[in-house]
Amino acid sequence: MKRIGVFVCHCGTNIAATVDVEKVAESARHLPHVVFATTYKFMCADPGQKLIADAIREHALNRVVVAACSPHMHERTFRKAVERAGVNPYLMEVANVREQCSWVHRDKPVGTEKAAALVAAAVAKVARNVPLESGKLPVERRALVVGGGIAGIQAALDIAESGYHVTIVEREQSVGGRMAQLDKTFPTLDCSSCILTPKMVDVGHHPMIEICSYSEIESVEGYVGNFEVTIRRKATSVDPDVCTGCGECWNRCPVKKLPSSFNMDLGHRPAIYVDFPQAIPNVPVIDRANCTYYLRDGKCRVCEKVCPTKAIDFTLEDRLVKERFGAIVMATGFQTASLQQYPEWGLGTYPDVVTGLHFERLVSSTGPTEGKIKRPSDGKEPKSVVFVLCAGSRDEARGRSYCSKACCMYSAKQAILLREKIPQAQAHVFYMDIRTAGKDYEEFYMRAKEEYGVNYIRGRVAKVYPEKDHLVVRGEDTLLGRPVAVEADMVVLAAAIEPRADAAALAQKVGISYNRDHFFSEAHPKLRPVESNTGGVFLAGCCQGPKDIPETVAQASAAAAKVVQMFSKDALVSEAQLASVNEAWCIGCFLCQPVCPYKAIQPKEIEERRGRDKIKRTVSSVNTGLCQGCGACAVACPSGAMRLNGFTDEQILAEVDAVCL
Amino acid sequence: MSEAIKTAAPVEGEPMPAELKTAEIPTRRGPAPGDPEFLGALRDCCRSLLAEGHVQRIIAYRETPDSLRPEVAFFASPEETGDLVWDLFCNTNICKYLLDYRTFEGRIGVVVKGCDARGVVQLINDMQIPRDKVEIIGICCPGQIDPAKVESAAGEAWVSRVVAGPDSVEIVTEEGTEMRVPLESVLTDRCLSCRKPNPPVADVVFGEDQKGRISDEVFEQIAELERMSSAERDAFWNRHFERCIRCFACRNVCPACSCTKCVFDQQEPDWLAGERNQANQHFFQITRAVHVSGRCTGCEECDRVCPVGIPLRLMNKKLWKDVKDLFDSPLPGTKLGVRSPLVMWDPKDADSFE
């Protein structure tokens, strides 16, 4: 006999202010199978959970409905609570009377009525619930870090230091990422390379870390604890085991004038190259698209001839390597927006209009100008530089609605660097708001203004155009309420931070979700900020949203901690709410198979009575070790044979009926 | 819970139980219907398939005393093929019978028109029967005659037989009178707007490719429906659905309906209650149409069998039009190995939620 208890939470006044909780409990008492209903101020608190456990014992409850906040919040809490009291955790349902009721209503009678209906639905469902049991999943204790920037490096080091093997997959020749391109870092003005390089070396030498540079993710299969990842190791044409990184080849390569993407195309590199002198691994790659050997049928071969260790091997091919990992950290970083939608700023048209990253290279001692700030058009030292903030950010109409977060600070830093390197140069900053939330950030900004005399103009830039040998930046000073025109030798646009161009495609390969700007989505914005929606995939750095270095490093360490936490368990507890097949209904069309992201569906031969005959036929079966309970199969199944336990048609219809009838 | 934890080791995914062949099948050609040698050749073909053991059963039609209504027949031996028939009254779409042969040990031959053949292909694509188990004996169909139209043309006299020519038919009555009517006037409604009278896949084909009759009537009706306000459309369908007696003939003949336990037969939950009311009538009709959309081959057999004249083809065609516009996929049943776009997922799919 079903005996349902209903527990209505006040959530302080969160619920109780808009919902008459006593009334809801009273209405619940009249629902079928409900033998007990009560309210409490904070059901999730210890006394609240104790109240549930006591009621289960006292009233012999075998099913429980908790009317409280979103199940996202406390479903697990209450499941554990009822389980401790001897009730199967899946015989507990949460009626969301906070997010879906009290928070969206003002009128108490309306809120109360709706809460009562939601409780009735949960009661109807829980009456049809059946006990479910979790299984155990093995864990492959190896982590994959996608992206070798500071986020990936930090995550890899933290995981490896905990004793687990890590593979870093980096698209470029070297790890280091965006941070390697930076000159100084705010607010301390440490040299970026000086603090990054040791970490790169650590990663390069760590016995538990393998770096797959010049590599990309080809495909990801499997599921939490048991991913099977195919990595494309692009052909480098250099045998890494033999190469000593002596540099003979890149120094002697006759093709010299290829744009260096590391230097934001402001400098050059040869066809065989390392990204920068401190590259890890210090093994060059041949850019086959521009190498004479490949363009002219085996001509040239200079590098091969000069290589003292015979490391050059033109015949190398891309290799697909399949490896198993238990967890994945996504740390694919960002790029800056191309700003094509803003022709009025002239990025790409006027050589002296550059982005902040270009400026970093121009100001960096390892950059194309060896740290001397020269404008790209004629190499002259700029005497006036305009920095434009929110270039493409916070612009719902044309760009991205979000704030790119780091620009206020790095532009202040760049203005300071300009003033330090060229004291007579003027620095103007066009801004919308200055956002300096962070330790010592506001002070840094004030120093820029007060100590370095950076000229901050509140307003947007309407147009940048050339005049004689300089640029004119027109805009509006909204504080003074008048148009301004500033002559500049260079314009530095703080271009919006956006995910890598292929972020969405990669997310689809890995099976994680992303938002409309293609930033990877976290499982919960507050409570699970470093986990993706997919079990075993974690997020670090700008691929999840714009952030600065300290935040990135913090998130990377957090993601690493999550990975380590996962690896520290003997086995993972698998989902209990899994798909199952009603074999009598299954027609064996296998439409469920291609939609299953976990490859959990397999054919199975069954024997069946058909009239007086016994027949054999093939139906779908779910491998409970692989199924993650996503429900895609249940949706695709045309015959209704596939169902998701815990969300069966009967249960959902009962909920609908309880609300509608 | 700890004691209840079960250990389940993951198992490698196995391949699909049967690979779908997508290669075009080489076909042989036989004489066309209307050719004096046609029936003999068809019978010979079926006889030898059975005699040589290529097939163990042939699903086709058999002559009956009522020449307007040949019956579906299942031929198990070469001797039986003597009364196998194929004429312009073979209206019944026989592809659905293949479902009864899902567990049959041998191979099955089916004598199919263009519309029937699409059903066969759809069943293969839905993995209800493997391609190599079916011998598709295709006929390029010149169009089928509606016996009711013939009978109504004959008036009170009883029709004895009908002799079909390329453009007209001669109706001979029991009393011996003869009358000639244009072929178009007695063709079934579906044949009048048939664009694909030829089997898209076959092992042997009789006749040369037919052009089909391109009447745009259905599409004009769809356009008209689309122009209606939702209230008008509701009234339109309500008028038709109201007549539905829920005999489920539309479902039972449909080559896209292959569920072992139909949602309408489920008792817990009882999605479709027996009570006759507007909600239930709509629920049945709309659920059926949506369920087969993306797999409906446009054979219009449902429309043919509906005893109360509900214009099912209108609904099916409208849904097909929408699916085609959204996913640009081929008409179901015209290509081997194509699965319904509505149940497949592709990152390139239209994403109207953005």
Add this chain to the structure above:
Amino acid sequence: MGRSEAAARPEAAVSDAGPAAGLYLPSPATIQEVRLETGAADVRTFKVTLDGQEIGKDFIYRPGQCAMVSVFGVGEVMLSLSSSPTWTTHLEFSVKNAGKVTSTMHGLAPGARLGVRGPLGNWFPYESLQGKDLLFVGGGIGLAPLRSLINYVIDNRDRYGKVEIIYGARSPQDLCFKSEIFETWPKAPDTEVFVTVDRGDADWKGKEGFVPAYLEELAPSPVGKVAVICGPPIMIKFVLQGLEKLGYSDEQVITTLEMRMKCGVGKCGRCNIGHKYVCVDGPVFNLAQLRALKGEFV
């Protein structure tokens, strides 16, 4: 041909409690007690009283008869009365949790309201059985209709001969009416109860094996005896074979059938076996009658 079956069945005409005003209107009833019969929790016995009706006076039934029981708002099911007409305080229905109505019933507690339409159908020929020895063979919940007659016979012990009861279930957990099969009936005069289970458990000290095998082993003589059987189809099939081997004639074997029923009064059509309707012409048939019918049964 041409003979109306209703007229040919005199007992139907004297059906004591033919539904009065509304053919489909149930009489109000109240659950007095719910008893869990099987450990597997799928059979419960409901003690039911009829509101404002006296059993034996306003509601007269005979062993083997059925009634349509309503759970209002859910539906109606045909259930055999598992109580004996000699008990006048209440009716009993022993219900297996199988469908929507029965599963709802299983969730009901004493005090809950039901509807009862009946009694319906024919009954075991308890009058013509007088003086004869009786062999009851039951399997699982199939003991429920037999129980009505067994208790009737025990309550009228002097009118009947020797009683042998062979009863089996899948497991000890699945045995119904435990207090009766282990205590009440074995203590009744000249009554023997043989219980077997397909598979025992650690505590089971009794017989293990299938009912037909036990029947063969016990080999009750057919002389002066009538066998009354009810159980799952597969058991019935082999019990019938066994009885035939033992020399029972078709007239000596009586069974009670189960079919899906809706109206209970011979209108809705679905419970026919040949031209007989189980609801009005049955559920009790002797084997000779059944063999004469076209149907999916024998």
Add this chain to the structure above:
Amino acid sequence: MAEKLVTSEGLFTMVEKLLGRAQVTAPREENGIAVFGPVNSAGQVELDGPLPVIPEKSVVFPQSETLLRMDLGGEVPKVEAVEPEGEQVILGVRPCGLQAFARLDRVFLEGAFVDPQYRRRRDHTLIIALTCPTVKRSCFCRAFGYGPSDGSGADLQLTRLPGGSFHLETLTERGGEFVAEMEKEGIAGLTDAGAEAGSAARAEKARVERLAERSAAAVSTEGVVEGLDGMYDDPYWAQLAERCISCGICTYLCPTCHCFDICEKARGPEAERYRCWDTCLFSNYTLMAGGANPRPTVRERLRNRLYHKLNFFNHRYGEFLCVGCGRCVEHCPTNIDIRKVMAKAAARSRAQGVSVNG
């Protein structure tokens, strides 16, 4: 009995008058299909069309109807039987429909259990029959001993005369009352039928009876019951079932099929128990709660239907449950023809006769 002559105009006016006081069911045309259905204006009535696809039975046995109404809100459930209300007129009933009513009467009204819903509807339905204007090839009424002009069972009978007027015959007292009432209303075009109209009607009836004669040779009931008695386990049923798609066309269009389901619907504290048409060709029909099904395949289900029509009903009630209307013949998607089943049974009976006698 009285004979009247009524013009089409007069009939039109009569129907208009009727609409005010009763629910009128008559043949209508919808999307090219003739159906029996409720009409709300006399203009919808179409008496010249073919035999309507949907039979007359829904007037006395609707596709769904409420049996009980329940209020479950209180401590004690309130349950009441629902009686159908109002008066009904069914116009244009064909002789096969009349025969079907007679069969349904036996099921619902005979014996210890009288169906209250049916009884009420039957008692409050005035039946105006129509002599069949034509006879289709699928018609085989003659096999069952009546013809297309047989009005027995009706209160009144209309016969369309060559000129377009109708001959109106009063067959029962109730029919007489109706005519008297109409005359009192002063229907223009309703007059006593003269000798000429009478003989025209007889000629028309004779004409359609002659048309029906054509089927007599082909279909006969002789030996059908006996033949079927001996062929329950014949492989024929499996052969027939191979073709049957197990739809409900033949049963739902059958004027005598009367099997029903009883269902419950609940909406909050209000609930209803209703019955609705069911068909023995659907697998759910005999599916038991535990999953067992005594008629698991089409073979058993189709056989049950045909036996019910041609054998079981005879053993129970002494007559066929088929009236030869031909709807199942005409509308079966796979051309299963009950006449062929009859012929097969008759042949079996003859063969048995030979073997017994010879």
